[in-house]
Amino acid sequence: MMDIRLALAGNPNSGKTTLFNSLTGARQHVGNYPGVTVERKDGVHTLNGYRFAITDLPGTYSLTAYSDEEVVARDFLVDERPELVVNIVDASNLERNLYLTLQFLEMGLPVCIALNMMDVAESRGIRIDTEKLSQRLGVPVTPVIARTGKGKAELMAAAGAMAGKGQGRSPLYISYGEDIDRALPAMTKRIEEKSFMTENYPARWIAIKYMEKDQQILSKGRMADPELSAELERQVQAVADHLKTTLDSDPEAVMADHRYGAIQGLIREGILTREDRENRIYFSDRIDRVVTHRLLGPMIMLVILWGVYQFTFTYSEVPVGWLEGLFAGLADFVDARMADGLLKSLLISGIIGGVGGVLGFVPLILFMFFAIAVLEDTGYLARVAFMLDRVFSFFGLHGSSVMPFIISGGIAGGCAVPGVMAARTLKSPKERLATLLTVPFMNCGAKLPVMALLIGAFFAHHRSQMMLLITLIAWVGALFAAKLLRSTVIRGESSPFVMELPPYRLPTLKGLLIHTWERAWQYIKKAGTVILAISIVLWAMMTFPGLPGEEIERFEEQKAAVMAGSVEDAAAAIGAIEARQAQAALKHSIAGKIGTSLESITRWAGFDWRINIALVGGFAAKEVVVSTLGTAYSMGEIGPEESGSLSETLKAAPGWSPLVAFSLILFTMFYAPCFVTTVCISREAGSWKWGLFAVVFNTTIALLLAIAVFQIGSALGIGIRGNG
Ligand code: GDP
Ligand code: MG
Numbered sequence: 001m002m003d004i005r006l007a008l009a010g011n012p013n014s015g016k017t018t019l020f021n022s023l024t025g026a027r028q029h030v031g032n033y034p035g036v037t038v039e040r041k042d043g044v045h046t047l048n049g050y051r052f053a054i055t056d057l058p059g060t061y062s063l064t065a066y067s068d069e070e071v072v073a074r075d076f077l078v079d080e081r082p083e084l085v086v087n088i089v090d091a092s093n094l095e096r097n098l099y100l101t102l103q104f105l106e107m108g109l110p111v112c113i114a115l116n117m118m119d120v121a122e123s124r125g126i127r128i129d130t131e132k133l134s135q136r137l138g139v140p141v142t143p144v145i146a147r148t149g150k151g152k153a154e155l156m157a158a159a160g161a162m163a164g165k166g167q168g169r170s171p172l173y174i175s176y177g178e179d180i181d182r183a184l185p186a187m188t189k190r191i192e193e194k195s196f197m198t199e200n201y202p203a204r205w206i207a208i209k210y211m212e213k214d215q216q217i218l219s220k221g222r223m224a225d226p227e228l229s230a231e232l233e234r235q236v237q238a239v240a241d242h243l244k245t246t247l248d249s250d251p252e253a254v255m256a257d258h259r260y261g262a263i264q265g266l267i268r269e270g271i272l273t274r275e276d277r278e279n280r281i282y283f284s285d286r287i288d289r290v291v292t293h294r295l296l297g298p299m300i301m302l303v304i305l306w307g308v309y310q311f312t313f314t315y316s317e318v319p320v321g322w323l324e325g326l327f328a329g330l331a332d333f334v335d336a337r338m339a340d341g342l343l344k345s346l347l348i349s350g351i352i353g354g355v356g357g358v359l360g361f362v363p364l365i366l367f368m369f370f371a372i373a374v375l376e377d378t379g380y381l382a383r384v385a386f387m388l389d390r391v392f393s394f395f396g397l398h399g400s401s402v403m404p405f406i407i408s409g410g411i412a413g414g415c416a417v418p419g420v421m422a423a424r425t426l427k428s429p430k431e432r433l434a435t436l437l438t439v440p441f442m443n444c445g446a447k448l449p450v451m452a453l454l455i456g457a458f459f460a461h462h463r464s465q466m467m468l469l470i471t472l473i474a475w476v477g478a479l480f481a482a483k484l485l486r487s488t489v490i491r492g493e494s495s496p497f498v499m500e501l502p503p504y505r506l507p508t509l510k511g512l513l514i515h516t517w518e519r520a521w522q523y524i525k526k527a528g529t530v531i532l533a534i535s536i537v538l539w540a541m542m543t544f545p546g547l548p549g550e551e552i553e554r555f556e557e558q559k560a561a562v563m564a565g566s567v568e569d570a571a572a573a574i575g576a577i578e579a580r581q582a583q584a585a586l587k588h589s590i591a592g593k594i595g596t597s598l599e600s601i602t603r604w605a606g607f608d609w610r611i612n613i614a615l616v617g618g619f620a621a622k623e624v625v626v627s628t629l630g631t632a633y634s635m636g637e638i639g640p641e642e643s644g645s646l647s648e649t650l651k652a653a654p655g656w657s658p659l660v661a662f663s664l665i666l667f668t669m670f671y672a673p674c675f676v677t678t679v680c681i682s683r684e685a686g687s688w689k690w691g692l693f694a695v696v697f698n699t700t701i702a703l704l705l706a707i708a709v710f711q712i713g714s715a716l717g718i719g720i721r722g723n724g
Contacts, residue, residue: 004163005080006052009073009104010088011097012059015116017041019088019146020056023156033072040072047153050160055082061096063103065216074216077109078200084163086155088114091121091128091143094272098263105137108171108202112162113141114155119148127273136266137172171202175427176258178376178515180211180251183239187211187232194228197221210236211251246511261382265501268292268386284504288383297387304380305406308371312364312407313414313445319363327356342543350539355532361417361676365523368407368418369516372425375403377507377515381425386501395479396486397438398431405435405478409442411471416440416677420684421523430490434482436681437694440673441478443470446622450668453626457647458661474669481701489693523680534675538620541590542628547581548588555581579631586631591616605667605706606660606714615667621674659719663706670702 008016020028024043033040041056057076058069065071077085087104089097104111115130134141140158144151175181187207191198197206197220209217210232221229236251243249266272268288290296331348338344375381385399392401401423402410408419419439426432443451451470459466547555555577562573586592587609595612602612610632617628630646633653650656672695673681682691713719 001046001049001051002163003051003053004084004160005082006054006084006086006159006163007057007077007080007082008054008086008088009057009077009100010059010116011061011090011093011100014059014088014090014093014097015146016056016059016088019114019116019144019152020054022146022149022152023052024054033076038068038072045156047156048160050156050163052156052159055080060100062100063107064212065214071216077104077107083110084159085109085111086114086159087111088116088146090117091115092117092124092126094121094126094128095260095263095267098266099259101137102172102174102259102262105139105172106174106208107205110162111139112155112159113137113139114146114151115141115143116146118143118151119145125274129271132269133266133271136269136271171204173428174258174262176211176251176255178424179239179242179246180254181427183235184208184211187235190228190231194225196228197224207232208255211239212255213252246514247508261501265382265386268501284379284501287504288501291380292383292387297383301384301387304375305384305402306411308368308375308403309406309411309414311371312368312418316363316367320360323356323360323363327352327360330356345543346536346539349543350536351532353535353539359524361415362520362524364415365418365421366516366520368422369519370512372403372422373512373515374507376425377505377512379501379504382501395483396431396434396490397479397482398426398428398435400426401431401435404439405442405475408439409444409447410475414442415444415446416442416673417523417680419444420677420680421519423684424519430486430492433490433685433690434485436685437485437690437697438478438482440677440681440694440698441474441481441670443474443669444622446674447668449623450618450625451665453629453647453650454661454665457651458656458658470665470669473666477670477701477705485697534679535620538617538675541594542586542592542617544590545588547585551584551588552581555584582631583633586613586628601703604711605663605703606655606657606710607664607667607706608655611664615671618668619672619675621676622668625668657720659710659713662719663710663713666709667702667706670705671699672696672702673698 008020010016020041020043023045027045028041028043031040031042032038038058043054043056045052045054055076057073060067060070060073063070063074065074076082085104087101089101101111101113113134115128115133121128128143130141130143140162142151142155142158144155146152176184184204184207187210188203190196191203191206196203197217201209201217206217206221210221213236218229218233221232240251243251243254247254264284291300331352334344334347334352338347372381375384381400381403384402387399388402389399392399403425404419404422406414406419407422408414408416416439419442420436423432423435423439426435451467455463455466558577559574562570562577587596592609592613594616595614596609598612599607599609602608607615610629613632614625614628618625626646629650633646633649650661672678678691678695681694682688685691
C-alpha cells in the first residue's frame with residue numbers, strides 16, 4: 001500500500017466538502033488548524049493499492065494571504081508539502097475559479113484538476129473542452145459531479161497515476177508585461193544565488209510575492225536575510241515607481257490584470273463555449289469577434305503588419321537620411337582636413353563608420369519599438385500571436401515570432417537589428433531563442449544590393465520571379481532551421497505558457513514614448529561600445545599588413561610614368577592603377593589571406609578568393625559584399641547603388657555562371673549575421689555563446705546549401721553555360 005498525502009483545494013462553494021465526503025465516507029477526522037478558528041478535515045480513501053490521506057483545505061479565491069483561510073491554505077501547501085493537490089474547479093464559474101488554479105501552478109505544485117459541477121455547467125449551456133484545458137495548463141483535468149459521485153473513480157485514477165510518477169513539474173510561466181517581466185528574472189537570480197527561502201518556495205514565486213508586496217512573505221524574508229530582502233524591496237519600488245509614471249498603476253493591479261488576461265486567453269482558445277445568447281458581450285469580445293475571425297482576422301492582420309513594416313522603414317527614412325548626411329559630412333570634413341594615411345583611414349572607415357553604423361540603426365529601432373508598443377499596449381499583438389500560434393508552434397516557435405521575422409525582412413528589405421530587438425515580445429524563453437537565431441535568415445535591406453547585383457547580372461529576365469523565390473526560400477529556411485534548433489540544441493517542451501488575451505485598451509502617448517525610448521537607449525548603451533570595437537577590428541583586417549614597400553613603389557612608378565608621358569586620359573589611367581593597387585592591397589590584407597586560404601573549402605560552392613574576401617567583408621554589413629567585390633575586381637570605389645558596371649564585369653569574368661551566382665545568393669542569405677546583429681543576438685540571448693553559435697551555425701547551413709546547389713547543378717549541367 002502506497003501512502004499519498006492529498007490536499008483538496010478550491011474556491012468556496014466549489015464542492016470540496018461534498019467531494020471529500022464522497023471520497024472518505026465515515027473515515028474522517030475534524031479539528032482546527034493551530035492558532036486559528038479555521039476548521040480542518042482529514043480523511044482516508046483507498047484505491048488500487050494507494051492509500052490517500054486527504055485534507056479538505058479551507059476555500060479561498062486566491063493565495064494572497066489576506067485572510068486566515070488563505071494563510072492556512074498556503075502554509076499547508078508549503079509546510080506539509082502534499083504529494084498531490086486536487087484543485088476543485090467549478091465548471092459553471094470557470095473564469096473565476098481558474099484564478100486560484102494559476103496561482104497553484106505558479107507555485108509549481110503538483111496539481112490535478114477536478115472539474116466539478118459539470119451538471120450545472122451543462123444545464124447552463126456551457127461546454128468545456130477538458131482535453132484542451134489539460135493540455136494548455138499541463139495538468140490532468142477530470143470532469144466530475146461531486147454530488148452524485150460521477151467521475152470520482154476517474155479522478156482518483158488520474159491522481160494515482162500522477163502520484164506514481166512523482167513530482168517535479170516546472171512552475172507555470174505567466175507574463176506580467178514588459179516592466180515586471182524584466183525585473184522578475186533579476187530578482188529570481190539573486191534569490192537563487194542566496195538560496196533565499198528556496199527550500200520552501202520556487203525562486204520566481206518568491207520574486208512574484210515580493211512584487212505583490214505579500215506581507216507574509218515579506219516578513220518571513222526580512223527575518224531570513226534582511227539585506228537581500230531590502231535589496232529586493234528596492235527593486236520592487238523601482239518597478240512600482242516606473243509603473244506609476246507610465247501606466248498610472250501599481251504592480252499588484254498589473255499582475256492581477258495579466259492573470260485575468262491569461263485566463264481570457266484560455267477561454268478564447270475555445271476551451272469554453274456558451275450556448276445561451278443572452279450572455280453579456282464585452283467590448284473586447286465584440287472586437288475579437290471581428291479581429292480574430294477565421295477569415296477576416298488574418299486579412300486584418302496582414303494589413304496591420306504591413307502597416308507596421310511601412311511605418312518602421314518608410315517614416316524612419318527622413319531621420320535615417322539626416323544621420324547618414326551627418327556622418328557623410330563628418331567623413332568629408334576629416335577627408336578634407338587630414339593628409340592621407342592610416343590615421344585618416346582609421347578615423348573615416350573604422351570610427352566614423354562604426355559609430356555611424358550604431359547610430360544609423362537608432363531611428364529604425366525607435367520607429368519599430370513605437371509601432372510595436374502601440375500593438376502591444378492596445379492588446380492587438382496578443383491577438384496576432386493567438387492566430388498564428390498553431391502554425392508557428394509546429395516549427396517550435398511562437399505566434400509572436402511573426403513580428404521579428406517581418407521586421408527583419410520577411411517582406412524583403414527590413415533589418416535584423418530591430419528584428420532581434422522585436423523578439424522581446426516573446427515571453428517563452430525557448431521560442432524566443434529560436435526566433436533570435438533564425439530572424440537573420442530574412443532578406444534584410446543590406447542583402448538586397450547584393451541580390452540586385454547578382455540577379456541583374458545573371459537572371460536579368462527573371463527579376464521578380466527570383467525575388468519571390470528568394471523570399472520564399474528565406475521563410476522556408478528560417479522555419480525549418482527553427483525546427484532543427486528546437487529539436488536539437490534548444491530541445492524540449494515549450495515552457496507551460498498561457499496565451500493572454502488582455503482587454504483592448506487605448507495606450508497613453510506618454511507611456512508609449514517612455515517605453516520606446518527606454519528600449520532604444522538600451523540598444524545604444526549595450527551595443528555601442530562593442531560595435532565600435534568590432535568595426536575597428538574589421539577595418540584593421542581589411543587594411544593590414546598593407547602592401548610591402550617595393551610593391552607600393554612599383555605602383556607609384558607606374559603613376560609617375562603616366563604623369564610624365566603624354567597619355568590621352570591621364571586621370572582615367574591613374575584611376576585604373578589605383579584600383580589595381582587597392583585590389584593588391586586587399587588581397588594582401590588579413591581578410592585577403594583568410595579569403596585565399598578559404599578557397600580550398602569554398603571552391604566546392606564555386607567561390608574563389610575574390611568572392612571569399614567580399615563575404616568576409618560582408619560580416620561588417622552585408623552591403624559591403626558589393627563594394628568589396630568591386631575592389632577585388634579592381635573596379636575602384638563602388639557604392640551599393642551603382643553596381644551596373646560591376647555586374648557587366650562579373651558576367652564576363654571567368655569562374656562566374658548563373659549557378660555560381662545562385663549559390664552565392666543562397667550563401668549571402670544564410671551565412672553569419674552581420675556583426676551588429678550578432679552583437680544584438682548575444683545581448684538579447686544573454687550570452688556571447690549564442691552570438692558565436694549564430695555565426696557558426698548559420699555559416700555552416702549556408703555553406704552546406706551553397707555546396708549542395710553548386711555540386712548538384714554542376715552534375716546536372718544546370719546554369720553553367722557561359723563563362724566556363
Ligand atoms: P465547499 O464550500 O467547496 O466545501 O462546497 P460544498 O461541498 O459545501 O458544496 C457547495 C454546494 O454545491 C452544496 O450545496 C453542494 O451540494 C453543491 N454541489 C457540490 N458539488 C456539486 C455538483 O457536482 N453538482 C451540483 N449540482 N451541486 C453540487
Ligand atoms: Mg466546505
